[in-house]
Amino acid sequence: MLTVSNVYKTFNKGTINEKKALRGLNLHLKEGDFVTVIGGNGAGKSTLLNMIAGVYPIDGGKIILNGEDISRQPEHKRAKHLGRVFQDPMFGTAAGMQIDENLALAYRRGEKRGLGWGVTKEESEVYAEKLKILGLGLETRMTSKVGLLSGGQRQALTLLMATLKNPNLLLLDEHTAALDPKTAKTVLDITNKIVTENNLTTLMITHNMKDALRLGNRIIMMHEGRIIFDAEGEEKAKLTVADLLQKFEQASGGEFANDRMMLA
Amino acid sequence: MASILLSLQGAVSQGVLWGIMVLGVYITYKILNISDLTVDGSFALGSCICATMIVNYEMNPFLALVVAMLAGVLAGAVTGILHTVFEIPAILAGILTQISLWSINLRIMGGKSNMPLLKVDTIFTGLVEKTGMKQSMISLIFGIVIAAIVISVLYWFFGTEIGSAIRATGNNEKMIRALGVDIKKTKMIGLMLANGLVGLSGALVCQNSKYGDINMGTGAIVIGLAAIVTGEVLMGKIVSFKAKLTSAVVGSVVYFMIRAIVLQLGMSANDMKLLSAVIVALALCVPVAMEKYRIKHSYNPEGGDE
Ligand SMILES: Nc1ncnc2c1ncn2[C@@H]1O[C@H](COP(=O)(O)OP(=O)(O)OP(=O)(O)O)[C@@H](O)[C@H]1O
């Protein structure tokens, strides 16, 4: 489904700010894999997702999605395969546009945009149905500007937008990190529901180890630009937070896991 | 008093014709969220091309409008390429095009900085002959018809799939890229469309005032912004897009009326640019200053209420 092989990425190469973010990363996802991604700050998790999405070019290696080599495709071309939700609720939606207009933009992801109407009446009805799934009452506010919504509502909407047209791969980068615990749980539950019901292949970054263990069929841990631990199925199901912390300590050479990971 | 009324009548029609330019500025400034300084150059370009085509090539004045508009589109494309392909900041890209247009405009007019349209037909003289109305009336009616058409087309266009993508580009580039839109294209389309309207407006003003001039566009961007903010103040909190577009043209009319009045009251025409800049600066400063004032005065050292 997705094969990332030997991918390298160094930021600010040749300067004092040089940062090796990915160092020969390898990853293979099967159709329907729901993978949670954990690791300390700066481990390269976001960079991995950004490289798959084509936000920056990679320095070397290959990214193959559904048999197609997308390693050097520009971001907007790859978008037809990918659904994305970002950590910052501001990033995923257009604040000055209406809820239905935002959904309509997402509904046309990867398709040619012409001079047809930006939002048609029929599709508005479909959107209302889909918004009901979120259970936030947004279906009654279809013509409200998205800027009026709360962070949690915006993030739930972004999630719906990312999955409105089934993506080949869903990329979630700490998409609940900016939300209060209760809202985070709601959005995470919706995520789990949408992903499992549609059997979406998903990469989800999280700093919450309980969530990382509770959700998905596979977990990977990153450290210094590489995947240092990868478990799925039965093996994953047996893991505990203590196991993960131990793995992390081993990897980081006995140092304590950082605060953010301890919090979980 | 009579002279004020007379100059107001001219100001209204001038405001409408310049209003087409304001719509162009609206597209870049308000929709694309780009400060495009090409405008000063592309407005003069429209006026110079139009004058040259009519005087030197005896072109039909309607066709000359179309040519001027296409020239504006081209100017927008140059700024667009500098900005999107070569990643030059939009303001600088616009300045580069604007500066180069000054020389280009001079070349277009064969080295002359001003070209009068005496003894040639313009769209307005033609209509004056046919209807027997005064030119200021004709240019007002014609200007309103063109403005209405442009507003309708823009209203339709920004409701289409491409138009929505352009609006989203101005709102959130990161998001719209993730949804598969090439923002280089949407920005290019926006800049070309905007400067096409600016070129058309320059050509209309040229035919109305019967001369083309390389300095005609100087300060056009500031006039555009002044008209937009004036329109916003007048129309208050309106939400409909059509009303917002209309308010840009209304703002332009009001701007030219204010201008006519202060000139009648004895202000020097040379000070007009200063006044325009002050209007825009005030309009941009006031909301910020008010917010700061509010925050400062709502502070309560004793704590606060609910
Ligand atoms: N655009 C960029 N320019 C320069 N350096 C970058 C850039 N993006 C990431 N980096 C660097 O690459 C390394 C990996 O960063 P990345 O954002 O992938 O980490 P992460 O695992 O997502 O961490 P976090 O948990 O803090 O989000 C970091 O050292 C970071 O500073």
Ligand SMILES: [Mg+2]
């Ligand atoms: Mg990150």
